Amino acid sequence: xxxxxxxxxxxxxxxxxxxxxxxxxxxxxxxxxxxxxxxxxxxxxxxxxxxxxxxxxxxxxxxxxxxxxxxxxxxxxxxxxxxxxxxxxxxxxxxxxxxxxxxxxxxxxxxxxxxxxxxxxxxxxxxxxxxxxxxxxxxxxxxxxxxxxxxxxxxxxxxxxxxxxxxxxxxxxxxxxxxxxxxxxxxxxxxxxxxxxxxxxxxxxxxxxxxxxxxxxxxxxxxxxxxxxxxxxxxxxxxxxxxxxxxxxxxxxxxxxxxxxxxxxxxxxxxxxxxxxxxxxxxxxxxxxxxxxxxxxxxxxxxxxxxxxxxxxxxxxxxxxxxxxxxxxxxxxxxxxxxxxxxxxxxxxxxxxxxxxxxxxxxxxxxxxxxxxxxxxxxxxxxxxxxxxxxxxxxxxxxxxxxxxxxxxxxxxxxxxxxxxxxxxxxxxxxxxxxxxxxxxxxxxxxxxxxxxxxxxxxxxxxxxxxxxxxxxxxxxxxxxxxxxxxxxxxxxxxx
Numbered sequence: 001x002x003x004x005x006x007x008x009x010x011x012x013x014x015x016x017x018x019x020x021x022x023x024x025x026x027x028x029x030x031x032x033x034x035x036x037x038x039x040x041x042x043x044x045x046x047x048x049x050x051x052x053x054x055x056x057x058x059x060x061x062x063x064x065x066x067x068x069x070x071x072x073x074x075x076x077x078x079x080x081x082x083x084x085x086x087x088x089x090x091x092x093x094x095x096x097x098x099x100x101x102x103x104x105x106x107x108x109x110x111x112x113x114x115x116x117x118x119x120x121x122x123x124x125x126x127x128x129x130x131x132x133x134x135x136x137x138x139x140x141x142x143x144x145x146x147x148x149x150x151x152x153x154x155x156x157x158x159x160x161x162x163x164x165x166x167x168x169x170x171x172x173x174x175x176x177x178x179x180x181x182x183x184x185x186x187x188x189x190x191x192x193x194x195x196x197x198x199x200x201x202x203x204x205x206x207x208x209x210x211x212x213x214x215x216x217x218x219x220x221x222x223x224x225x226x227x228x229x230x231x232x233x234x235x236x237x238x239x240x241x242x243x244x245x246x247x248x249x250x251x252x253x254x255x256x257x258x259x260x261x262x263x264x265x266x267x268x269x270x271x272x273x274x275x276x277x278x279x280x281x282x283x284x285x286x287x288x289x290x291x292x293x294x295x296x297x298x299x300x301x302x303x304x305x306x307x308x309x310x311x312x313x314x315x316x317x318x319x320x321x322x323x324x325x326x327x328x329x330x331x332x333x334x335x336x337x338x339x340x341x342x343x344x345x346x347x348x349x350x351x352x353x354x355x356x357x358x359x360x361x362x363x364x365x366x367x368x369x370x371x372x373x374x375x376x377x378x379x380x381x382x383x384x385x386x387x388x389x390x391x392x393x394x395x396x397x398x399x400x401x402x403x404x405x406x407x408x409x410x411x412x413x414x415x416x417x418x419x420x421x422x423x424x425x426x427x428x429x430x431x432x433x434x435x436x437x438x439x440x441x442x443x444x445x446x447x448x449x450x451x452x453x454x455x456x457x458x459x460x461x462x463x464x465x466x467x468x469x470x471x472x473x474x475x476x477x478x479x480x481x482x483x484x485x486x487x488x489x490x491x492x493x494x495x496x
Contacts, residue, residue: 042093
């Protein structure tokens with residue numbers, strides 16, 4: 001989600017349930033999470049031993065560290081989870097603590113009566129292929145239930161299985177969802193068999209985080225995001241989500257974004273405007289679903305968090321077991337956009353992720369109300385127009401120089417001064433970093449990014465008149481040029 005917006009956050013983990021699924025596949029209870037597990041971020045790096053002693057004192061222990069984003073996955077006695085979460089949240093050594101929520105992939109039943117790939121013509125893909133069919137050096141990471149390793153219509157590279165107890169090298173599709181998502185993005189084109197993806201020759205990196213029972217955790221998905229960023233992916237597709245905001249996943253998304261990746265996620269299949277994460281996060285392209293008449297699909301999630309729309313009804317794609325099927329959902333709209341992002345990067349590998357996103361948004365076909373709207377975002381994607389614009393942009397901005405070697409110390413947020421006069425909120429932040437310097441300071445309200453300042457003095461002034469009445473937690477987050485970050489203690493603002 002790339003528009004700055006503010007809304008009420010639902011701090012829970014209700015699951016994405018697609019319409020048309022039988023009652024036996026109903027949602028898990030609102031707020032579903034892994035029993036006996038928490039995700040904890042130390043306020044300072046290098047304090048692992050101190051925190052592990054604190055975990056032990058609560059009867060818990062560390063399971064693993066998501067080192068790139070400085071988050072511990074810990075186990076605690078299930079009956080005491082709430083009390084331990086409260087205690088850790090009050091500990092000054094802890095930046096944040098949250099439950100390991102469980103989400104579901106946006107799975108739809110097959111629709112075998114719609115065999116053609118109508119969506120490719122709808123987005124002008126055939127014209128776009130005259131410009132680019134993709135590149136084998138631009139992988140697309142598919143975070144999902146795995147991908148059929150022997151499907152003849154999919155080119156794959158080494159992935160990883162993040163499921164507990166699973167073989168890390170076994171990325172077979174345990175559900176069938178991931179194979180269909182992969183085909184919508186990048187089934188081999190002009191191969192004489194099967195179908196064509198939006199991108200023809202871009203390899204898929206299968207990252208398994210969704211189980212055979214159609215569930216997945218924040219910890220596994222966040223680990224997959226950082227893995228993709230560290231192992232050469234240029235695009236990440238996430239066709240699953242949660243209704244609850246999560247700092248862990250936002251940290252993972254920001255980590256991948258800061259390393260230059262384009263992250264695309266499905267907006268959801270609820271038919272309402274409640275935000276779904278990670279699609280609703282900043283630095284994620286949120287995709288709603290359109291039909292063959294360029295109407296918004298009746299079940300598609302919409303709202304201020306949507307960036308673009310893409311076809312999502314009866315998408316003919318690859319199926320687990322080597323065959324093909326028709327499938328519907330924003331799960332299949334998102335990979336169409338991921339495939340387009342891969343094509344754009346294939347045209348010019350020097351494009352930054354911001355440039356790629358702008359090319360997708362600025363060249364979409366405007367649908368619905370003129371300009372940006374809550375149903376189609378900036379419009380329904382147009383492959384040809386986006387690639388034509390990419391072709392005319394001769395050079396992308398070179399990647400930034402590497403950070404100083406060995407810089408692993410986060411910046412220090414020394415003070416946050418806040419003034420509020422009933423309308424204007426003024427926040428001044430003091431931040432420093434001795435090694436590589438402060439790159440930027442972000443200001444958050446209830447976990448949502450509101451503004452960014454990249455030069456001293458770090459000062460923010462916002463009109464709160466449009467904000468709803470209630471209590472807001474205001475927090476600053478500083479980044480150094482090496483990508484390390486730290487957050488201030490949150491300050492409460494009450495609007496009456």
